[in-house]
Amino acid sequence: MSSGYTDNLPIRTPDFGNPTDALVRKFLRRDQVSAMERGALETLMEPPRRVSGGRVLTSLGERPDASTLLISGICVRMNVLRDGSRSITQLSLAGDFVDLHSLLIPQMDHAILTLTDCWVSRAPHARIRSLAERCPHLARLLWLETVIDGAIHRQWLHRMATQDALGRLAHLICETEARLAVVDLVEDDSFDFPLTQVDLADCLGLSTVHVNRTLMSLRRLQLVEWRAGRMRLLDRERLQQLAEFDPTYLRLDRAPV
């Protein structure tokens, strides 16, 4: 149970451009963003910081005074019940604010963990609030981010309620691929997917054993290949069909907000 807060490597420069690059790429997929707005977004962010995998970024009960933008890596929202049973209610990918909601709900009712080594950057709430007042359009783009989180939650709920393990797993893979594609992290139908089967089980509400059985089925069906933390779609068509995947809820179409 690692609970260390950070382990910054303060001197080293990250190997990416601007901290907001992935975020802006998502925005541009959905609307226009002016150069001025890009500049304004950059002023939100504190200097990037590196956090290794398996750390607590924000803990249960905390009242953060900033939201954290994920520049690279994967984080999760982790809910825990008193008896210790855990579940992952969201995967956060590059370009996602992992706890933007804390701007409006002060106290965390869940924890944020890094699954992998991550680069992150904080945006103090005071700065976000003031920027939102000056740039209503950016405010709506940020609002949209939280609203899409909600849409993803609803899909997960719907899948938990109606699909069996195979469909659920297939859907998670399709969704993650689609979200990563937006921020240019998919190449040749394959992308980094460094979850353990325990993590997957926590996402899907299944036991590890059954996740394993289900993965075996997916492989036997020749739908995916998953080795060394890299997922490859072998037959996107059939996989999406099995998952009943329809990306409407990800709002990947361009429409002014």
Added chain:
Amino acid sequence: MSSGYTDNLPIRTPDFGNPTDALVRKFLRRDQVSAMERGALETLMEPPRRVSGGRVLTSLGERPDASTLLISGICVRMNVLRDGSRSITQLSLAGDFVDLHSLLIPQMDHAILTLTDCWVSRAPHARIRSLAERCPHLARLLWLETVIDGAIHRQWLHRMATQDALGRLAHLICETEARLAVVDLVEDDSFDFPLTQVDLADCLGLSTVHVNRTLMSLRRLQLVEWRAGRMRLLDRERLQQLAEFDPTYLRLDRAPV
């Protein structure tokens, strides 16, 4: 399969005060709202309209140009899979905007249905957008509404993943009671809860048969009484314990947003 849009009874006056009353009551639970802001909210709304139960308020694929505020009654978000399996991903109660997210995600990926007879009032998106620009504080209060929806989704997800039927049902009852209490719709530990067991099954991801068995257990345990669409908590303490209910996520504490 009723799909009629409305059945207005245009002349009759509704038996409530201002359409925004319940909404403002929720806001006041969480922050201050000035008289000017109340007035501004009222200018958003179109005249209230009555819709009977079991109607489609907003259908799948639609691109609404207004969001609908629920003044009284109960609506649900209904997701449907191709094979027809349905699930309810949200219960909307008095004072909730049932599709506020459509301000930012144009195309509906689910439908909104009335479960009971409802009074509703539309707020055109253009008006909301312009009000949000003029009153950033109201914008944040509205944003908060969508963020709380997300927090509720995460709880439902968490419960689906970790709790058995009994805990899940108990949790839904606790949550609904807490939400209705905010808008003064709970009296003597009892409140209107006019869902059918089929509706409950769609909310909880269970079969109707199993919902029935689970309800029977709850009654045998002397935790609730449920007759004629009215739910009464007989032992709130034990029920909340069984449900592992912790209302933090509902953000019922007062803190400026």
Added chain:
DNA sequence: CGCCCGGTTGACCATCGTCAAACGTAGTGG
């Protein structure tokens, strides 16, 4: 070399789904 973590597999079991039938009540129409 041995440990530890993650993955894999098998055997057994429980929660919950499916199918089916019966019951009560409200509403409709003869």
Added chain:
DNA sequence: CCACTACGTTTGACGATGGTCAACCGGGCG
């Protein structure tokens, strides 16, 4: 008034998806 229907609820029997327990494997690392 009664027959008939429709809907929601209740209960039983049976079966399947997925959980639990346990053992084993394989690779990376101290």
